[in-house]
Amino acid sequence: xxxxxxxxxxxxxxxxxxxxxxxxxxxxxxxxxxxxxxxxxxxxxxxxxxxxxxxxxxxxxxxxxxxxxxxxxxxxxxxxxxxxxxxxxxxxxxxxxxxxxxxxxxxxxxxxxxxxxxxxxxxxxxxxxxxxxxxxxxxxxxxxxxxxxxxxxxxxxxxxxxxxxxxxxxxxxxxxxxxxxxxxxxxxxxxxxxxxxxxxxxxxxxxxxxxxxxxxxxxxxxxxxxxxxxxxxxxxxxxxxxxxxxxxxxxxxxxxxxxxxxxxxxxxxxxxxxxxxxxxxxxxxxxxx
Amino acid sequence: xxxxxxxxxxxxxxxxxxxxxxxxxxxxxxxxxxxxxxxxxxxxxxxxxxxxxxxxxxxxxxxxxxxxxxxxxxxxxxxxxxxxxxxxxxxxxxxxxxxxxxxxxxxxxxxxxxxxxxxxxxxxxxxxxxxxxxxxxxxxxxxxxxxxxxxxxxxxxxxxxxxxxxxxxxxxxxxxxxxxxxxxxxxxxxxxxxxxxxxxxxxxxxxxxxxxxxxxxxxxxxxxxxxxxxxxxxxxxxxxxxxxxxxxxxxxxxxxxxxxxxxxxxx
Numbered sequence: 001x002x003x004x005x006x007x008x009x010x011x012x013x014x015x016x017x018x019x020x021x022x023x024x025x026x027x028x029x030x031x032x033x034x035x036x037x038x039x040x041x042x043x044x045x046x047x048x049x050x051x052x053x054x055x056x057x058x059x060x061x062x063x064x065x066x067x068x069x070x071x072x073x074x075x076x077x078x079x080x081x082x083x084x085x086x087x088x089x090x091x092x093x094x095x096x097x098x099x100x101x102x103x104x105x106x107x108x109x110x111x112x113x114x115x116x117x118x119x120x121x122x123x124x125x126x127x128x129x130x131x132x133x134x135x136x137x138x139x140x141x142x143x144x145x146x147x148x149x150x151x152x153x154x155x156x157x158x159x160x161x162x163x164x165x166x167x168x169x170x171x172x173x174x175x176x177x178x179x180x181x182x183x184x185x186x187x188x189x190x191x192x193x194x195x196x197x198x199x200x201x202x203x204x205x206x207x208x209x210x211x212x213x214x215x216x217x218x219x220x221x222x223x224x225x226x227x228x229x230x231x232x233x234x235x236x237x238x239x240x241x242x243x244x245x246x247x248x249x250x251x252x253x254x255x256x257x258x259x260x261x262x263x264x265x266x267x268x269x270x271x272x273x274x275x276x277x278x279x280x281x282x283x284x285x286x287x288x289x
Numbered sequence: 290x291x292x293x294x295x296x297x298x299x300x301x302x303x304x305x306x307x308x309x310x311x312x313x314x315x316x317x318x319x320x321x322x323x324x325x326x327x328x329x330x331x332x333x334x335x336x337x338x339x340x341x342x343x344x345x346x347x348x349x350x351x352x353x354x355x356x357x358x359x360x361x362x363x364x365x366x367x368x369x370x371x372x373x374x375x376x377x378x379x380x381x382x383x384x385x386x387x388x389x390x391x392x393x394x395x396x397x398x399x400x401x402x403x404x405x406x407x408x409x410x411x412x413x414x415x416x417x418x419x420x421x422x423x424x425x426x427x428x429x430x431x432x433x434x435x436x437x438x439x440x441x442x443x444x445x446x447x448x449x450x451x452x453x454x455x456x457x458x459x460x461x462x463x464x465x466x467x468x469x470x471x472x473x474x475x476x477x478x479x480x481x482x483x484x485x486x487x488x489x490x491x492x493x494x495x496x497x498x499x500x501x502x503x504x505x506x507x508x509x510x511x512x513x514x515x516x517x518x519x520x521x522x523x524x525x526x527x528x529x530x531x532x533x534x535x536x537x538x539x540x541x542x543x544x545x546x547x548x549x550x551x552x553x554x555x556x
Contacts, residue, residue, distance in 0.1 A: 057469050080475055088473040096470040098495035108492065112475030143499070157474060 004031040009063030023049040025221040038208030041218030055086035087163030093154035097142040109161040148179035167199040209268040230266040304349040311428030313535040333552035358414035373399035444520025
C-alpha cells in the first residue's frame with residue numbers, strides 16, 4: 001500500500017495579493033513503503049513546499065494528502081499524530097537545537113509523543129549511536145559542537161521519533177565533503193536498518209543517483225517525472241534544459257556514445273561506470289590480440 | 290500565517306506624493322495636523338476635509354487601505370462621539386429620556402470631533418503609505434541632524450532603526466521556519482493553558498535568539514569589513530533632494546492653511 005498518496009494537491013502562496021505564486025501545481029503522487037526516494041529540482045521548483053504537505057505543516061489549497069490511507073486535515077487533532085509518523089528534517093536543522101544538552105534535544109520529539117522514560121532513553125541512545133554521536137557528547141550543550149555534529153544531533157532528534165517515513169530537506173548542504181558523505185552514509189544506513197521509507201531532497205545528482213531507488217523531479221511547481229534513476233537520467237537533455245544536470249559520470253558516458261563508442265547509456269554511478277569501462281577495455285584488448 | 294503581517298504599511302506607487310522628499314512629507318504632515326487643530330468651525334474643518342480627500346485621490350492608494358488604517362482607532366472614534374453626545378448639555382435639547390439628554394451642541398461637537406479624528410488618521414497614514422520605512426528613517430535622520438550639536442547620536446539611532454526594519458522580515462521568516470521545525474517534532478503550540486503555552490515558546494525563542502546574535506555578529510563584522518565608522522563624513526548613495534513636486538506641495542499646504550485661517554476669521 002502506498003504510505004504517502006496525494007491527489008491533485010496545489011499550494012498557492014499569497015492568494016489574492018500581487019505576490020501570488022503557485023508553489024505546487026496539481027501534484028499526484030503515490031509513494032510505496034520502504035522506498036528510498038530522491039527529490040530533485042532547481043531552487044523554487046516547489047520541492048520544499050511539497051514535502052511540508054506530507055506531515056500536515058501546510059494545508060493544500062486544493063486536493064488531498066493521504067498518509068497510510070488516512071486523509072489529512074479531516075480531523076485537525078490528528079495532525080500531531082501524523083507528524084510522528086512522517087518525520088521531517090528541515091534544511092539546516094541545527095538551527096532548531098535549543099535544549100541544554102544533546103540528550104534532551106534528541107528526546108524532545110519522543111517526549112512529545114508521550115512515551116515512557118525507558119522508551120525515550122532507549123531511542124535517544126539508539127539514534128545517537130546510529131548517527132555517530134558518542135555517549136559523552138550526549139551530555140554536552142549542542143552549541144559546543146561542530147557544525148557536522150550539530151547537524152547529526154538535529155537529524156537524530158527526528159529519527160528518534162521512529163517515523164514510518166523520514167523526509168530530509170537537503171541534509172548535507174553547507175557541509176564539507178567529508179561531512180556530506182558521512183550524513184548521506186548514515187541516512188542510507190538508517191534506511192537499510194529500519195526498512196523505512198526515506199525521502200531525500202537534494203541538489204546533488206550524484207548523491208541522489210548513488211542512494212535512491214526512485215527519483216522525483218520537480219519543475220515549475222509540477223512533477224516532471226517520478227521514476228527509477230535509470231529512466232530519469234535517460235532524459236538527460238530534458239533535465240539539462242530545466243537547469244538540472246545529470247551525474248557527471250552519466251555525462252561522460254553520453255559523451256563517449258556521441259563519439260561513437262558502443263556503450264550502455266544508463267550509467268549513473270561511478271562504480272558501475274568503472275566496471276563497464278574495464279569490461280570494455282578488456283574486450284578491446286582481447287580483440288586486438 | 291506570520292508572513293501576512295505587514296511591516297509599516299508602505300504601498301508602492303509612483304504618484305506625486307510618492308515622489309516627494311521624505312523630509313518635506315514629514316514636515317507637511319505635521320503642518321497638516323496643526324491645520325486640523327486650528328480649524329475652529331465647520332467651514333474651516335471642511336477645508337481640512339477637502340485637503341485630506343484631494344491628497345488621497347492624488348496618492349493612488351486604494352480605498353480599502355483607508356478603511357484598514359481606520360479600523361484600529363474605531364473604538365476611539367466611537368468613544369469620543371458617545372462622550373460628546375451625552376455629556377455636552379448646552380444648546381437646544383433634541384431628545385430626552387430620564388437622565389439622558391441629547392442636545393444640538395452635543396451632536397454637532399460629536400460630528401466635528403469624529404470628522405477631525407478621521408481626517409487626522411487618514412492624512413497622517415498617507416505618510417506611511419507613500420514612504421518606505423527606509424526613506425522615512427532617512428528623512429527623520431536629516432530632520433533631526435541639528436540635534437547632533439547637542440550630542441544626540443542621531444545617525445546611530447537612525448542606523449539602528451534601519452537595521453531593525455531591515456531584519457524584521459528576516460526574523461519573521463526565521464521564526465516561521467523554527468516553528469515548522471519544532472512542530473514537525475511534535476511541539477504543541479496551539480493547545481493548553483497559559484503556562485504550558487508560554488513553555489511551548491521556549492523551543493522557538495532560544496533558537497531565534499541564538500540565530501539573532503549570530504546574525505548581529507555577522508552584520509557587525511561585515512560592516513566593519515567595509516570600514517563603517519559611524520555617520521561622520523559619510524556620503525549617501527541616495528541623496529535627498531527637494532524637487533518641484535515638493536515646492537508645489539508646500540505651496541498647496543500653505544494655501545490650505547491660509548484657507549483654514551480665513552474660514553476661522555470670517556465665520
